[in-house]
Amino acid sequence: MNKFMALAGAIHSYVCDGDTIAMEGFTHLIPFAAAHEIIRQKKRNLTAVRLTPDLIYDQMIGAGCIKKLVFSWGGNPGVGSLHRFRDATQNSWPVALEIEEHTHAGLTNRYIAGASGLPFVVMRGYRGTDLMNQTENVALIQSPFADEALTAVAALNPDVTIIHAQQADRLGNVMLWGITGIQKEAVFAASKVIVTVEEIVESFEPKFNSVVLPSVLINAICVAPGGASPSYAMDYYERDNSQYVAWQEVGKNREDFEKWLQREVFAGGSPS
Amino acid sequence: MNKFMALAGAIHSYVCDGDTIAMEGFTHLIPFAAAHEIIRQKKRNLTAVRLTPDLIYDQMIGAGCIKKLVFSWGGNPGVGSLHRFRDATQNSWPVALEIEEHTHAGLTNRYIAGASGLPFVVMRGYRGTDLMNQTENVALIQSPFADEALTAVAALNPDVTIIHAQQADRLGNVMLWGITGIQKEAVFAASKVIVTVEEIVESFEPKFNSVVLPSVLINAICVAPGGASPSYAMDYYERDNSQYVAWQEVGKNREDFEKWLQREVFAGGSPS
Amino acid sequence: MSHIESSTLTWTADEMMTVAASNSLKDGNTCFVGIGIPSTAAILAKSTHAPGLILIYESGTFNTNPQNLPLSIGDGELATKALTVVSLPDVFNYWLQSGRIDIGFLGAAQIDKFGNINTTFIGNTYKSPTVRLPGAGGAPEIAGSCKETTIIVRQSKRTFLDKIDFITSVGFGTGPGYRERNDLRGKGPMRVITDLGILEPDPVTCELVLTHLHPGVTVEQAIENTGWKLKIASPIKVTAEPTSEDLIKVRKLVASSANS
């Protein structure tokens, strides 16, 4: 079966209203192009998982796609606040936003459990904080070997994981490199996987810190050059910090955001 | 502090009688040169951990260095038996050998727990087999989230981990590539780390499937060209399968083994 | 590998087992491969009816395509011919434990009628064995987590026992429900390929039943070489003969092994 398809077709085929989706990429390779297609297709009631909601989920929250956010740090990195996220949590605009809050280490381990086919894994964390009382997915567990307790975190298994990578080969294998964050685990944890890529290559070249994802893990591959902008794709383009700074103003009030949404997303503009 | 030293000095400084040591390298990059130095220095009462004892531990067992073996598969890969291992378990020659047997997945997860600073991790495995009754380091654990049980395996934290890598840079960072097995976890799990390398390079080049180990993890780096023979070092030399086949005869009886030991190890011969 | 010649066959028992194992592999399967007959069978299948077969070895070599028969699971060619090489944590946790491997091959020193396997020791007690065997390796989790397994073992009263000395890897344990009770999520051994024929588990009792005889082998031979009261399927099928293409390729592969 041919996994190469247009992004619109991939989102249409594999993302359903009400799905739990994970769109990962830790400051690098954030799949903005896919997010904008989800907004254009008006997907609704999504449970959206991401360590750092970043601009990508702030935009999807403002567009009304997300019912529940599972996250660990909801700021505009190095700049300030995510105003659409705040408006939704504080004022339920455009819709009420349910949140489930974790730590980076906690979500990381929840993805590891999902990737490993386990219902949970153990870690050290959450204990002594007020975070522990705000989620059903973290619990103490006693060691069977000694009189001590660890923290168990429940597996995350998204219906769909979407990532952006630098390259795919013609057989549908994918390679990403540089900061690869939690993408490998998010892919292994998912039922369905969509990957947008900068380009298709004849063969992969060795890179430092590279991850090769075999095609058997992937349902759809969509060529989307610039698909990670305004985040970046190492060796392709740099992070557009000015857009992150500008987002403070764009996202601050509803009218400016709506204008941005019409102009940059619905008018089919390039990812902004 | 200068981490570059001669192999003899590194073994003398960091390996003590009675230590728990892990010498990893899964069919590739097996640290034979270091093992032969341990034999020459007549280290005793070691608890030796390795997924596949292979020829390296068969030689150390026959030489009387090992009191207890923690392992998961004790054969001569693709060839047959490890006769020194069998002679020690069946006839206590040259000394009684205590064994603790696991599965590859079980030992892998025990190293992961050690590397993660956890007393144990959870997995699926051992249940329904007779292996579970033969070790204190595997136990059932109930999920705090649902009525189900998983298998908990206790952490492995060697006093010393010894691996062989292709390259070190002048700052004492190490890079290995190809089949890297469980080396990264074995290094993170250990109190002290010795690395033998094929060569020292000015800077690392990108390689597929590479692991870079920062110098902060490493106590001693010893240049030992050919130090993984008769296993292999990808891009340096091939596996000498003929020596694995020949080992069937060399290891079969005590006299031939003793002759081999004198000739190839104590006479200071190259790793055989 | 030693070759047992049989006057009634124009191929060896190893060759028959290899071809039968190869025929059990489907194109597109992800296959956890061991050394010896499983490697030969998987490489044969990939070069004939299953070009899309994905081979993964314990060493982490993923989707590898060796042209020679490897002596060890870590032979250099397995790494150089692989799409990627992954760490052991990835092999055992992300690929195997997660249920992503379709089929795995297992061998046995002893096997019982429920397909339970002993590769640990022969004798009365674990602490002082008559013969110490290599042990578990990856087999217990392959037996547990692969969607299904194929066991390849020569049939004899020394190997096919009513009670084995140690359960290293679980087939169906004591029968129906045992796998579920012990969190073994794969289907278990769907076939046991021997030098005499093929045994398959009864869907109700889970007991291994002789369903195929290799050409020229009799039911009596199978019964004589089984340590329990062997059940025979009726009608019993005869295994397809190896094609000459298969035999040529198998012999070329075996000749290519450093161990041949």
Next chain:
Amino acid sequence: MSHIESSTLTWTADEMMTVAASNSLKDGNTCFVGIGIPSTAAILAKSTHAPGLILIYESGTFNTNPQNLPLSIGDGELATKALTVVSLPDVFNYWLQSGRIDIGFLGAAQIDKFGNINTTFIGNTYKSPTVRLPGAGGAPEIAGSCKETTIIVRQSKRTFLDKIDFITSVGFGTGPGYRERNDLRGKGPMRVITDLGILEPDPVTCELVLTHLHPGVTVEQAIENTGWKLKIASPIKVTAEPTSEDLIKVRKLVASSANS
């Protein structure tokens, strides 16, 4: 970053905090760095008294050596200037949880006298906050697992509270024994660097005590800007003034940030 000018200082409060943070870093330390003042301080230390300082960012960039001040923890330069980049499982499980990081930096929206930190929300209830803050990120495990932490926060009655609205990251909890009871293996916050001075925990009670005043700052100013009855060390020390070398480097770095 906004700059508060003070007529009595020839440097800004941010600059004073940056230099004080830099001076708390030792050569050879492994340092978990965040964005803003921690990055400036760590880069400054590496370029002055601690050339062997190892910087690791949450993004997995290990032993990186940026020449410009990053806007985000994932800026390209952090990856290109790193010895290696590791996955998040490696960052949080193998490096941080295992206790291999010597020192971590933390910020705070609210802090109490035991160095507990709130970065989650301001208001009465978690479900309907007055102000929703970014949340936990890596802070709770940094606070728990780094061998020690340094908190950098401006001092005011809005921030230094007797009771904070939510405990996102633990300092000393309710006092002695709390960290041990909750499996927090690091020593906790060994210093809180503010725009007015430095607070350090009392070794017996764990309560934060004002031990240093920055040049030109009075005890009264510190007390006025603290929401609990602030304990003062006697004798109280005065923080060393930033050197002109420090100030030149800090200003160059801040000017290099896309966010300046």
